[in-house]
Amino acid sequence: MQSFIFKNKNLITFLSAILITTAFISKWTVDNLYLFTWSLVIATVIGALPIALQAYQVIRIKVVSIDVLVTIAVIGAFLIQNYEESAIVTFLFLFGAYLEQRTLKHTRSAIKELTDMAPESALKMIENGEFIEIDVDDVNEGDLLLVKTGAKVPVDGRVISGEGYINEASITGESLPVDKEKDSMVYAGTILENGTLQIVADRVGEDTTFGRIIDLVEEAQDSKSQVEKFIDRFSKYYTPVVLILAFVVWIITNNIELAITILVLGCPGALVIGVPVSNVAGIGNGARHGVLLKGSEVITEFSKVNSMVFDKTGTLTVGDPSVSETIYYTEDSAMVLSYLASIERESDHPLAKAILNELGEIELHNVENTEVVKGGGIVANINGQRIAVGNISLMEKEDVTLSDNVMADIDRLIKKGNSLVLTSVDGKLKLLIGIRDQIRSGVKKELSRLKKMGVKNLIMLSGDNQGAVDVISRELGLSEAYGDMLPEDKSAYINKLQSEGQIVAFIGDGVNDSPSLALANVGIAMGSGTDVAIETSDLVLMNSDFSRLTHALGLTKATSRNMKQNIVIALGVVLVLFTGLLFSGWVSMSVGMLVHELSILVVILNGMRLLGYKL
Template sequence: MSKSQISCESEACNCHGSGCSHEHTERELKINLIRLVTAGFFVTLAVLTEYRIIPLTELEIPAALISLALTAYPILKEAALGLIKGAWNVCELAALALVAAVLIGEFTAAAEIAFILTIGEMVEDYLYARTQKDIHSLMLHVPTTANIIRNEEIIEIAVDDIKIGDRILIRPGERIPVDGEIQKGHSDVDESFRTGESLPIQKNPGDTVYSGSINLDGILVITAIKPANQSSYAKVVELVQKAGMRRPPSHPMIDTFAHYYTPLILVIAFGTAFVTNDIVRGITVLIVACPCALLLATPSAVLAAIGPAAKQGILIKSGSFLEMCKKITTIVFDKTGTLTSGEMNVTTIIPENGSTQEEVLIIASSAERSSPHPIARAILKEAKRTGIVLSGVGTGRHFPGKGAEDTWNGAPVLVGNRDFFKKNSIPVLESAKQDNIQKNMYETEVLVAKNGEYIGKILISDTLHTDTKKALASLRHLGYSQYAIITGDNKKAAQAIADELEIPESMTYSGLLPSDKEKFVADLQEKGERVCFVGDGTNDGPALIRADIGVGMGSRANTLALESSGVILMEQGLSSLPTFLKLGKKTSQTIKENISLALLLNCMLIGLAAGGLITPVIGAIGHQFATIIVLVNSIRLSYTFSGY
């Protein structure tokens, strides 16, 4: 989708859910604005002459007809298309009110109806375009070329032609084209497109840099670790493009309401005209009854929330996730990379059965070399640090939540946890069963075997993320009090994290496979819990999809979370999780306010119209007054979000 294209499913009466649709480009929006201003001039002239403020009564009808010619056609066209399809929804109701006003000679009222309905559409288009601008700000300046170092020469190639292993020169001020690892150089890097955080991050050799980030002050040489179409920026762009093509739905109750509303209003309008013997009253009922404000209650609030959230690094795929926030009863966290930093390091290598530390590390790194898991990356980082060079590409099999198997120098090797070894009937030495050798309470053990014989283990440490405690304190302040930790790690490491975060042992589950995590979430849901699952995308896909809200940590190098999550937090750590949940609660509150205001004002106007207390012109003004109140209330949400 190009930056200039704005696709929408809106109605001529600015009502969602009624079956009317338009396509608006920037050029068309400008033309529509000129058309609206011109129509506004003539309808104002018609109103002023009707009330004798301008004593040129002969201008009233011509001015009203000119305004109608500029604004009524889209409404009548969409209503006609709806009737052809057998629809009797609010667009048809608005068109009927407009035609009826013309038939009884209320040309000024008809012109005002069409004009104010068009204003409503333009206001909604502005709100939608504003959201699109916020979201597409993430997509600006997509790099298209890169400087590659080949044979010690610098050549410029298309970003799409970059291959894994290519060395790329990044000068100060340039945007990083693909995910890579720094080989040479030191620099501050701006990763705000991913995290919403404007402060630069110091990057050094060995650190990972992400596509879309800006190199600020140093020259970097990086090695590409992903092709362009699989890099972080490409994933975000893809997600944004999909999100940008969707309009938020209206509330389920309102969808049902709209189906029966038009026939009901027709009965009331004709009944009013029959009982009072005054057709003007019946038509006034039609004019005020179009429930545009009610149908905009949900989509306007959702649009007002999604755009600002995207600017702060919170990508929300659907408005339904915002509405679900107020219903969440349990928040379930994956441990590694979610509560902890995920930047794991090898702390100890313990050889057994005559093996050496080097042999244990070589076998483990060989088996894990193609795995994206943080434990695998820690082993590979240690192998690289000690000078171990792995040739070729790993061809071993990976078993999520368990380990990996491969062949090394013709011998079968196995790397994984105790359950994995038990399943493969590999006995573990008694000395390896003693956990007191683990010095760090966050240490995880990885067992290593060759030719079906246990040869040692590797201890890997992780640390609690710096903002985890603060985030949980904020969540408790928001009223979320029930938490669970689920992990494929060992019980001791899981419990250490739970103790520090004051999460009870009864809600801490270790040694779980991806299918077990999904089942855990499903079991909670069967008990009536509404679950928000927060994971990093590694082995968490099934649970993220199963949860009522799946929140993925998109800042990790592994971008699987972008595929399986309903909400992605691009900022490192959990600091933006309370922000998202608070925004969701506020959005639900705004929707409730919108619905209440719309229902109250609509019922009041219908009563006044049926009682003959307002004219068609005043009815049209009152109808759109209700719509504008709802839109303003929603727009207010987007501005208050900056204070979160």
């Protein structure tokens, strides 16, 4: 019986509305008091059933909820034969619950959008080399899968053949298609816009990046902040106080209608729902913009941050060194470049990779007698000539003369934060290359916006040399910058800031900096959904787009303000109603319930504004 009543709660609300409408039409048109009275009686009885059953269930676990207050108020009004009030109050309470249910669904729209993106099937290769369609839950690690144009990638995996462009908005929040070719990583829930790919499954089911994102957003939306926990405790004691107050008023004044009205006016519905709806909407907005807020507590903490500490490589910089300047000391530059490329292909050093990327397709030579000089570079023979590629110390070891002009060039490149690669042929310097990690596009602008948003200290900590760190710090206008720091040095510095009363956010790549991410008040990981980033941090910028950081800060500040607004609205409405009850005659039980339900709708709509938040 209970399940039937709860299942048909909306139908009961609709019938109650029809009965109340019928009652007043019969009274105003034909003055039929018999139909008027019995319509209201029936409306009260059927409308009170789901409310009373809910009240009974919470009383069994020793909780006095809003349902208990309304049930007592309705029974009291019914007993004193105030059927108009009892019927209207039950209808408004049920209709308010219906509106809450409908509007709260919108605030959880991020989850629905994510789950709608989830792939349902996959094309799996079988023994004869053909592909058959199977349920995505039946895909196992190591399976070979085919993804066609317009299809969703079913699992996380690696491309083994084919080429195409994938829309990774479901993972990164960025709709610009990404080129995928052999050995590229692909993620479940992303869409192949053109081309055909064969992939091997690496992670399946809930272990995919997409599955983990859904889990994180669900957990975050279901989590509670300190404010919510306080309001829960407040409501636990507040509702019994209202009940006792109404009883005392009845004993003193002998006015049961006044006591019943106090029960209705004291319902803390808007207060209870206002903060959660703000949090849920804020987290939902973040999820749609590539910002994963891992819980309601992060919102409160991040909105108060006044110091941000950044890792350098992969955070403020791209993390992929590239050639910034090339200086020739010979007229035969083509020959020197071909010698350089031939030797650098023997190395797996990041600087060698940067040089080869810069040179592209070029003539290569056979390299003989290769010698790797630890901490210096490489020496080898090409076409009977001795070629040395490396740093200044290697040149000194090879007795290469560095003129005043060369030293001036070297000093200038070092001051710009470059790492140096020098090339000599038979003891004579032919080429000087400066290589540096490039600053992320738009970082300087975003750092300026962070300052305007109230972040007082912008600090960089890096394991790179102090010279390179100083160069980037000057370019970006940072408050402080420290180089040559190990992970434990970074953690110690964050501890120092916190001991000085600073609320610190640390932004890193989520791999080498996990101690700092865990220690900071808010740990923020840059990266496209890496395991360590998701597990260690409090907030993840899924597409490594630095502008998402300012969006995240603005969003948490807006969400925090929204929560406070909803608390003021909820308490203000209760205060106004009680003032109206004590000092004027305009507040009745039904008016109180109407205003009460409207206040719930107002705080929900106010919270829903966050779904459309843009910085």
